[in-house]
Structures are given as structure tokens and as C-alpha cells.
Amino acid sequence: MVVYELTDADADADADVDAMFRALADATRRDIITRVMHEGISVSRLAERYDMSFAAVQKHVAVLQSSGLVSKERSGREQIVSGDPRSIHRIQELLSHFEEVWKQRALRMGDVLNDE
Numbered sequence: 001m002v003v004y005e006l007t008d009a010d011a012d013a014d015a016d017v018d019a020m021f022r023a024l025a026d027a028t029r030r031d032i033i034t035r036v037m038h039e040g041i042s043v044s045r046l047a048e049r050y051d052m053s054f055a056a057v058q059k060h061v062a063v064l065q066s067s068g069l070v071s072k073e074r075s076g077r078e079q080i081v082s083g084d085p086r087s088i089h090r091i092q093e094l095l096s097h098f099e100e101v102w103k104q105r106a107l108r109m110g111d112v113l114n115d116e
Contacts, residue, residue, distance in 0.1 A: 016067070016068060017090070017091070017094060019066065019067035019068070020067045020068065020069055020087060020090075020091055021091075022063075022067065023063050023064050023066075023067040023069055024069075024091075026060070026063075028050065028052075028060050029060050029063060029064055029069075032046060032057075032060055032061065032064060032070070032081070033064065033069055033070065033083055033088075035049070036070055036081045036082055036083045037083035037085065037088070038083075039082075040073070040080040040081060040082040041080065041081055042075075042078040042079060042080055042081070043057060043058055043061055043072075043078070043079045043081060044078060046061070046081065061081055064081075065081075067087075068084060068087045069083065069084055069087045069088070070082060070083050070084060071084060
């Protein structure tokens with residue numbers, strides 16, 4: 001069994017990653033991220049696209065914002081939501097790391113099977 005000791009910085013980073021994955025667990029939030037990644041969109045424009053209340057869309061945006069996946073910026077009376085590509089890149093790096101771990105395990109299993 002492999003034991004991984006976390007420093008305080010690692011624990012904070014892991015908490016951030018946990019929040020990101022929790023935020024991404026919802027299909028509506030994944031769709032919101034897709035919509036705001038290329039250009040900022042107001043919360044009211046986002047709300048028009050979903051069959052839910054404005055308040056419900058605001059709550060989804062709040063979850064995404066607290067996880068660091070999006071940011072909000074006031075522009076006049078509107079709040080503009082924009083995606084944070086650095087956060088998506090961080091998730092991609094983590095998943096790539098896990099993919100590499102499993103590829104190496106599969107290669108070792110192949111070596112074991114070929115030896116027998």
C-alpha cells in the first residue's frame with residue numbers, strides 16, 4: 001500500500017481539486033463552463049438558456065465560482081461569468097497523471113503475462 005503524506009499546501013490544493021470535481025459532477029454546471037469558456041456571458045443570459053429559475057442558475061454559478069472554475073465580474077448592472085482555463089488545465093494535468101499511472105500498470109501486467 002502506498003501512503004502519501006500531504007503538506008499543508010498539498011492539502012489545500014487537494015481541497016481545491018475536490019471542489020472542482022464536485023462542481024463538475026453536475027451536467028448544468030458543465031454546460032455553463034462550456035458556454036463561458038470562450039467568452040464572458042451575463043448570468044441573466046445564462047438563465048435564459050435553462051429551464052430553471054434565475055436563482056437556481058445563480059447558485060450553479062456560485063458553486064463554479066467557489067471552486068475556481070469561473071469568475072464573475074460586474075459590468076454595469078450585469079454580472080459577467082467567465083471560465084478560468086488555468087483551472088481546467090489543472091484538472092487535465094491531474095487526469096493525465098492518473099492515465100499515465102494506469103498505462104504503466106497495464107504495461108507491467110503485460111510483462112508479467114508474457115513472462116509466464
